[in-house]
Amino acid sequence: MPEPFHPEQLRPLLRPLAAARLELPAVQAYRSFYGLDLGGRHAGLDHRLGSFAAGGYQIAVQLWAPAEPRGTLLLLHGYYDHMGLYRHVIDWALALNLAVLACDLPGHGLSSGARASIGDFAEYQLVLAGLFEQAAELQLPQPWHLCGQSTGGAILLDYLLTDGKRSELGQSILLAPLVRPRAWAWSKLSYRLLRPFVREIPRRFSENSSDAAFIDFVHNLDPLQPRNLPTAWVGALAQWVPRIEAAPRSAHSPLIVQGEADMTVDWRHNLEVLQDKFGRPSILRLPEARHHLANESEALRQRYFDFLREHLA
DSSP states (O other): OOOOOOHHHHGGGOOBGGGOOOOOHHHHHHHHHHTOOGGGTSTTOEEEEEEEEETTEEEEEEEEEOSSOSOEEEEEOOTTOOGGGOHHHHHHHHHTTOEEEEEOOTTSTTSOSSTTOOSOTHHHHHHHHHHHHHHHHTTOOSOEEEEEETHHHHHHHHHHHHOOOOTTEEEEEEESOOSSBTTHHHHHHHHHHHTTTOSEEEOOOOOOSSOHHHHHIIIIIOTTOOOEEEHHHHHHHHHHHHHHHTSOOBSOOOEEEEETTOOSBOHHHHHHHHHHHBSSOEEEEETTOOSOGGGSOHHHHHHHHHHHHHHHO
16 A cells, blocks of 8 residues: 555645646655556556636546547546545546546545535536536547446436536436435434534444455545535535425436445435436446445446446447
8 A cells, every 4th residue: 555645735736727737746646545547557648636616616626538538538426535536437438548537526535625515515516517617628529428426426417407408418327326315314304403413423434335445445544534424415415305306307318327235325216216307217237236336346347337338339
């Protein structure tokens, strides 16, 4: 395991992505720590780490671009996550000769904001709009495919149901997308009881992947892991769920991958909602897969990567 990097040393160094070409030691340490130094696997790779402003936040953003990409994947991570945990998805997309543009959500990773918190899920749409602006500014090749894990999937779901009209868009990939979390009724009751008294509660780490090395890294080694669950985020989710469940149907046909051993989201309910909201979604259900599909075992990742590759060909 590489020596830990220090986030507080890296955040002030982030510059606009178009100009973020310097290989600073702090950036190199970050890439090495998270296994994102993929230049040895993909010749001629343009890899930049920078930032942009959106919704009052300074958003950390990262680009991996092959010499002549045939399209682009815009990637959004899940709750408590950050870009550093998505090397498997990034490596897979690069192997398909896609550029990858990803950002840390507010309060996550190297982005600003109260840790793991948000005032309103509408703020996430401002970040997604900023990511689109970055793709346009960098003239990243079309089509622009979208991919979101869990809360990242919820952000894309929100976009597809309420806007989703950009001509640049290709496929939309939802990995274990969040609509309702598991035991949502109990979570809402707990939120109402706790809200007047506490602003956050200690996070309960779960074994949301069958990859033991990933679980150990997230639980014990990752310096960017939030350690608390803010009640503000739960309140924002409580406002978002009924709005998204009441949204009109969409003509989009996303690609949905869902593990049936997922103990984080209410996946049966969520799939019913998604099948109602979209005309012809393509759904792959993996009986053995848990929630964190981006970091499931190699065998399970290969199964859904094969499924996705067929639709991106």
